[in-house]
Amino acid sequence: MEEIWLFSLMIFLMILAVQSxxxxxxxxxxxxxxxxxxxxxxxxxxxxxxxxxxxxxxxxxxxxxxxxxxxxxxxxxxxxxxxxxxxxxxxxxxxxxxxxxxxxxxxxxxxxxxxxxxxxxxxxxxxxxxxxxxxxxxxxxxxxxxxxxxxxLPSPLDSISVQRKKFADKGLDDHDLVTLVGAHTIGQTECRFFSYRLYNFTTTGNSDPTINQDFLFQLQALCPNKGNGLRKVSLDTDSPAKFDVSFFKNVRDGNAVLESDQRLWGDPNTQSVVQSYAGNIRGLLGLRFDYEFRKAMIKLGNVEVKTGTQGEIRKVCSKVN
The missing domain is CATH 1.10.520.10 (Peroxidase; domain 1)
Structure with missing residues (x-):
């Protein structure tokens, strides 16, 4: 027990050292x-x-x-x-x-x-x-x-368990996972990264059953079968240019574009976070998302940073000195 306690203390002190x-x-x-x-x-x-x-x-x-x-x-x-x-x-x-x-x-x-x-x-x-x-x-x-x-790196094909491990490996928990994925409220993707959900989800010609049927038709119109796979689609089709909680409402309602995003609703732990952001009172819960996103971004920005004499200060960002 003493060895475990000392190990935990060392990790805690290392985190404090980075933050300082x-x-x-x-x-x-x-x-x-x-x-x-x-x-x-x-x-x-x-x-x-x-x-x-x-x-x-x-x-x-x-x-x-x-x-x-x-x-x-x-x-x-x-x-x-x-x-x-x-x-x-x-x-x-x-x-x-x-x-x-x-x-x-x-x-x-x-x-x-x-x-x-x-x-x-x-x-x-x-x-x-x-x-x-x-x-x-x-x-x-x-x-x-x-x-x-x-x-x-996280992939649109990742299950919740895979997403969870990838984030946990960086010191980020389920709450951070859902909050940071919320950045998709202003993101875009290409048809080729999700069209399999629309036409051949289980290689038998069917669609992903977790997609809302009305939304399925919208996506099929945007990304026809064997159409232009490079066409860009907003990950939040309701308010694609505005950073808000609309993305979480889409996940709740089966209107997520990426499979990995929609899977957030299928796991009890991540679903509870999605629901807390989606809610019914847009203004109040939108502010809460804003607050949590700030915290998650600061936490992300601390991941395995190099400080002091580590690394270098590049003169040009595209190449090492």
């Missing part, structure tokens, strides 16, 4: 305008194309799940993370590079690409009528980026 190394205002002296520069850059791209918001949010999420939140997903190369199948469709790289270029001109060698990505994800949510939060900074950039290590 990341702090809000980390660049207050070394690069005081960092947040303003990142915000103005994200906003300029968002004003031209609001769909960049979910792109930046996904980019940060996918970064944190491989090698931790160290900007490794930004590194280019034939064998790098961004070229894995799980990272198909990642976008927003040019936004991060633009902000990095401006920051290098103001504060050379100071601000990490990993921190820029975390700040950009926050700003993307805020610009989409979602919550804002103070982002703890002080991350360092990783030097390793391998597509082979991206196999632990």
């Amino acid at each position: 190394q990341l702090k809000t205002g980390f660049y207050s002296s070394s690069c005081p305008n960092v947040e303003a520069i990142v915000r103005s850059t994200v906003e300029s791209y968002y004003n031209k194309d609001p769909t960049i918001a979910p792109g930046l949010l996904r980019l940060h999420f996918h970064d944190c799940f491989v090698q931790g939140c160290d900007g490794s997903v930004l590194i280019a190369g034939s064998s790098a993370e961004q070229n894995s199948l799980a990272n198909t469709g990642l976008r927003g790289f040019e936004v991060i590079e633009d902000a990095k270029s401006q920051l290098e001109a103001k504060c050379p060698g100071v601000v990490s690409c990993a921190d820029i990505l975390a700040l950009a994800a926050r700003d993307a949510v805020d610009l989409s009528d979602g919550p804002s939060w103070s982002v703890p900074t002080g991350r360092r950039d990783g030097r390793i980026s391998l597509s082979s290590q991206a196999s632990n």
Whole structure:
């Protein structure tokens, strides 16, 4: 029992150590305008194309799940993370590079690409009528980026048990899982990632029985059998550009686009979280989701970060120094 207690204490102290190394205002002296520069850059791209918001949010999420939140997903190369199948469709790289270029001109060698990505994800949510939060900074950039290590990224095909393990491996629980998946309220996907649910769910020509019948017809109209698999469909068809609780209502009502999202309703633990966000009183529960999403994003942003003398501060986000 004493050994177990000592082990638990060591883990707790390690978590505290990471959290103490990341702090809000980390660049207050070394690069005081960092947040303003990142915000103005994200906003300029968002004003031209609001769909960049979910792109930046996904980019940060996918970064944190491989090698931790160290900007490794930004590194280019034939064998790098961004070229894995799980990272198909990642976008927003040019936004991060633009902000990095401006920051290098103001504060050379100071601000990490990993921190820029975390700040950009926050700003993307805020610009989409979602919550804002103070982002703890002080991350360092990783030097390793391998597509082979991206196999632990969540997939649209994942069962709840698989989703749960992937999140748990990063220190995230069921509540974090559902809350972070709620980011799909502003996301998009392509027909090819879910059309099997519409026409050949069990390879016998039937549809996924968990899809609401009216919604099934809508999806079939958007994604005809043997049609254009690259056509984009909003993951929240009710309010695709607004960060709200509509996504959770869709899951509750059988109107989720991805199989992995709909499965959140089939498990008692995740269903209770979905229900708490979906509810019936949109305003009150929407605020609650905003509050929980802030907490979950800060927790995600702490996953396996590199600080102090670990890693480096990249001069260009797409390649190591």
